[in-house]
Amino acid sequence: MGMHHGGDPLRNIPIMSDIAFPGINRSIVADDGDAFTFCSTCAFSRACLSQGMDKSSLRDLHMLVEHVGPLHAGDHVFRAGDPFEAIAAVRAGTVKTCSVDRDGREHVLGFHLPGEVIGLNGIDGDRYPCDAVALDTVTLCRFSFPRISTLAMRVPGLQQTLFKLLSRDIGTASVLAGDWSADERMAMFLVGMSRRLSARGFSPSRFQLTMGRTDIANYLRLAPETVSRVLKRFQDDGLIRIDRREVELVALPALESVAAAMLRD
Amino acid sequence: MGMHHGGDPLRNIPIMSDIAFPGINRSIVADDGDAFTFCSTCAFSRACLSQGMDKSSLRDLHMLVEHVGPLHAGDHVFRAGDPFEAIAAVRAGTVKTCSVDRDGREHVLGFHLPGEVIGLNGIDGDRYPCDAVALDTVTLCRFSFPRISTLAMRVPGLQQTLFKLLSRDIGTASVLAGDWSADERMAMFLVGMSRRLSARGFSPSRFQLTMGRTDIANYLRLAPETVSRVLKRFQDDGLIRIDRREVELVALPALESVAAAMLRD
DNA sequence: CGAACACTTGACAGCCCTCAACGTGAGTGG
DNA sequence: CCACTCACGTTGAGGGCTGTCAAGTGTTCG
Numbered sequence: 217m218g219m220h221h222g223g224d225p226l227r228n229i230p231i232m233s234d235i236a237f238p239g240i241n242r243s244i245v246a247d248d249g250d251a252f253t254f255c256s257t258c259a260f261s262r263a264c265l266s267q268g269m270d271k272s273s274l275r276d277l278h279m280l281v282e283h284v285g286p287l288h289a290g291d292h293v294f295r296a297g298d299p300f301e302a303i304a305a306v307r308a309g310t311v312k313t314c315s316v317d318r319d320g321r322e323h324v325l326g327f328h329l330p331g332e333v334i335g336l337n338g339i340d341g342d343r344y345p346c347d348a349v350a351l352d353t354v355t356l357c358r359f360s361f362p363r364i365s366t367l368a369m370r371v372p373g374l375q376q377t378l379f380k381l382l383s384r385d386i387g388t389a390s391v392l393a394g395d396w397s398a399d400e401r402m403a404m405f406l407v408g409m410s411r412r413l414s415a416r417g418f419s420p421s422r423f424q425l426t427m428g429r430t431d432i433a434n435y436l437r438l439a440p441e442t443v444s445r446v447l448k449r450f451q452d453d454g455l456i457r458i459d460r461r462e463v464e465l466v467a468l469p470a471l472e473s474v475a476a477a478m479l480r481d
Numbered sequence: 482m483g484m485h486h487g488g489d490p491l492r493n494i495p496i497m498s499d500i501a502f503p504g505i506n507r508s509i510v511a512d513d514g515d516a517f518t519f520c521s522t523c524a525f526s527r528a529c530l531s532q533g534m535d536k537s538s539l540r541d542l543h544m545l546v547e548h549v550g551p552l553h554a555g556d557h558v559f560r561a562g563d564p565f566e567a568i569a570a571v572r573a574g575t576v577k578t579c580s581v582d583r584d585g586r587e588h589v590l591g592f593h594l595p596g597e598v599i600g601l602n603g604i605d606g607d608r609y610p611c612d613a614v615a616l617d618t619v620t621l622c623r624f625s626f627p628r629i630s631t632l633a634m635r636v637p638g639l640q641q642t643l644f645k646l647l648s649r650d651i652g653t654a655s656v657l658a659g660d661w662s663a664d665e666r667m668a669m670f671l672v673g674m675s676r677r678l679s680a681r682g683f684s685p686s687r688f689q690l691t692m693g694r695t696d697i698a699n700y701l702r703l704a705p706e707t708v709s710r711v712l713k714r715f716q717d718d719g720l721i722r723i724d725r726r727e728v729e730l731v732a733l734p735a736l737e738s739v740a741a742a743m744l745r746d
Numbered sequence: 747c748g749a750a751c752a753c754t755t756g757a758c759a760g761c762c763c764t765c766a767a768c769g770t771g772a773g774t775g776g
Numbered sequence: 777c778c779a780c781t782c783a784c785g786t787t788g789a790g791g792g793c794t795g796t797c798a799a800g801t802g803t804t805c806g
Contacts, residue, residue, distance in 0.1 A: 317742045323659050337655065339648035365644065369634050379630065382647035383604035389654035390602065394588050395702035398794070429753060437660035439795050444754055460753085460803085477582045663762070694785060704763050709786055725771085725785085747806105754801070761795085769786070776779085 277374070280363045283307075285355035293334065293348035293356065300338035302358050306330050309354030310426040313337075314434065315346040324435035326388070327351070327427060329412050333381050335361075351426045392437075396478055401436040402446045403475035406456065410465055421468060425461040545628045548572075550620035558599065558613035558621065565603035567623050571595050574619030575691040578602075579699065580611040589700035591653070592616070592692060594677050598646050600626075616691045657702075661743055666701040667711045668740035671721065675730055686733060690726040 284304065287293065293304065296315055306328050313325040313334055325346055328334050338344040339361065368375035396404070414420035425432070433440040450456045455471055457464040465471060472479070549569065552558065558569065561580055576593040590611055593599050603609040604626065633640035661669070679685035690697070698705040715721045720736055722729040730736060737744070 317659075318745075319742055323655075325655050325658075337648055337651045340645040340652065341648075345652055365637075365640060369637065369640065372630075372634065375630060375634065375640070378644065379647065380605040382644065382651065383602055383606075385651045386602045386647065386654055387605065387610055389651055389658055390588075390590050393590075393654055393658035393702070394582075437658070440753080441755085441796085442794060445794095448754080477584055480583075693783095705785080706764085706787085707762060710762095713786080750803100750805085752801105752803080754799100756799085757797090759794105759796075761793095762791105763793090764791080765789090767786100767788085770784085772781100772783090774779100774781080776777105 276367055277364075277371075280360055280367065282358040282360070283355065284358050285309075285353075287350040287354045287356075289350055289352050291350045291354070293350065293354070294338075294344045295347050296344055298344050300335070300342055300344050300361065302360050303333055303335035303338075303364070304356040304358045305333050307355040307357055310351040311354055311356070312349045312351050312427060312431060313346050314349065322434050324431055327409075327431075327435065330416060332412075336382050336385055339382075351431075391478055394478065398436075398438050398442050398446050399474055400478050401438065402443065402450070403471045404478040405432065405436060406450075406463065406465060407468070407472050407475045407479065410468065420465070422462075422464045425463060428461075545625055545632065547623040547625070548620065549623050550574075550618075552615040552619045552621075554615055554617050556615045556619070558615065558619070559603075559609045560612050561609055563609050565600070565607055565609050565626065567625050568598055568600035568603075568629070569613075569621045569623045570598050572620040572622055575616040576619055576621070577614045577616050577692060577696060578611050579614065587699050589696055592674075592696075592700065595681060597677075601647050601650055604647075616696075656743055659743065663701075663703050663707050663711050664739055665743050666703065667708065667715070668736045669743040670697065670701060671728065671730060672733070672737050672740045672744065675733065685730070687727075687729045690728060693726075 282302075284293070285307070287309075293311060308330055311328040311334055313328065314322050315325065316322050325337075328348075334348050334356075335344065337346065364374070365378070368378055391404075409423065409425075410420045413423050427435075429443050430440045432438075433443045436443070438446075447456070447458055450471075451458055455465075455467045455474075457466055547567075549558070550572070552574075558576060571593050573595055576599055578590040578593065578599055579587050580590065581587050590602075593613075599613050599621075600609065602611065629639070630643070633643055656669075674688065674690075675685045678688050692700075694708050695705045697703075698708045701708070703711075712721070712723050715736075716723055720730075720732045720739075722731055
């Protein structure tokens with residue numbers, strides 16, 4: 217896993233920097249003295265706090281956190297084939313996970329926003345099965361997997377959190393595996409981004425895509441041209457407004473209706 | 482989860498009854514006195530034994546096992562929306578997991594052979610997200626999830642096993658989500674069945690499909706007609722011989738070559 | 747300013763789905 | 777034992793969705 221402990225200040229994309237991570241400072245190592253404001257969007261601290269993790273356990277969790285970054289667009293967090301040693305929670309930016317088959321086609325497994333966890337699919341097997349690439353300026357919290365699973369033996373909330381994170385990823389992958397139309401897939405993608413960003417305090421109706429059309433296409437298993445066409449048609453139908461990578465969901469309910477078959481069976 | 486503690490002797494399909502589960506008897510409750518031959522194909526006992534689980538922990542694991550079945554073709558193990566309480570290891574037979582979207586289309590998530598675990602995707606959320614249906618005569622071992630996760634806090638091997646099972650399911654679902662051709666999907670399915678059956682002591686080149694063409698089609702996201710056509714073409718090309726639900730993989734290497742892009746990225 | 751890149755737009759083709767009809771085998775009741 | 781029924785599977789014809797190929801446009805960056 218890349219270790220870029222540079223001293224650069226976090227440089228978020230403009231639309232995010234306005235509201236994201238008010239409590240974050242530039243400390244590179246865990247800050248025990250400020251345990252409860254630190255990493256407020258992190259899946260682990262959120263879950264552990266809500267499940268009554270005591271202060272000592274929380275300190276233990278922070279002891280094994282290793283801050284990584286900032287990485288820049290194109291940098292790898294890990295590569296397929298690297299020895300699996302750790303999982304990581306995205307702290308800022310967007311990470312793409314993907315694998316390249318022997319025909320050279322890239323399959324995007326997911327886009328991971330702040331608070332989401334990557335590397336879980338490496339637990340089974342001693343190596344990561346995919347690449348993880350920063351799409352913009354990314355910082356993350358690295359958790360040694362042997363150490364966090366040892367801690368999970370003492371902390372029920374942490375074990376449950378890990379189980380749930382893993383289980384959720386199964387569901388996400390299963391939904392994407394369904395045979396959906398290009399419209400359904402695209403609507404699902406837009407609504408999904410909206411909901412995830414909204415849950416992190418961003419606007420649900422207006423946001424910036426951090427990935428290119430080709431990445432979206434590889435994620436949705438469509439051709440880039442199809443992505444362009446569907447987006448244009450959505451715009452012509454008044455569902456969205458889109459300019460380059462800036463999206464506005466004009467008719468969210470209508471989009472949700474298109475995506476409904478995917479989002480809830 | 483269905484509780485059919487009937488006294489019927491296990492009734493396997495012919496091709497399986499010849500070699501499968503030599504150590505299994507008809508006991509309906511856990512048999513502590515015969516701990517090490519019991520459930521030899523089970524993912525949990527295998528993993529726990531190999532990771533040095535002590536005798537006392539193994540007994541604890543057996544204490545929380547609840548045997549279910551035999552269920553018969555069409556019986557539900559659980560239904561989408563049922564409260565999530567337990568995971569289950571298939572002991573005999575085949576279980577299909579699937580969900581039905583609001584348009585009435587069935588999406589088959591997986592087929593689960595003896596030794597494989599179902600219900601893991603219900604951990605996140607308090608209800609099962611899919612149905613689990615017996616395709617033939619099925620028996621399984623039910624593990625209360627609260628109890629097995631509590632036990633996993635004491636038994637490192639068990640916790641690791643659960644993590645790995647969850648992680649593996651993510652990978653399986655992700656592969657299926659790729660944009661593969663009908664040929665690749667069908668070859669992957671046949672080779673996958675072959676490998677899984679082979680790992681359980683069955684013939685890798687000749688076996689009986691326990692699911693219909695429609696189920697295979699829904700699993701591979703193809704039309705049933707396409708399944709028929711591809712199978713016929715595989716037969717015409719000398720890759721397989723197939724009669725009704727009986728399959729013989731004549732040219733396994735060639736099939737693996739067709740499926741290679743899917744099986745290993 | 748030019749080159750590289752991302753994205754868009756159009757024409758066309760191919761893969762696979764849909765619809766329809768037929769064949770086949772298993773279970774059932776007379 | 778046989779005819780009937782019905783589900784399942786096969787086979788054929790046709791069409792639609794989406795991929796492929798190609799060219800054009802706009803933007804970013806050196």
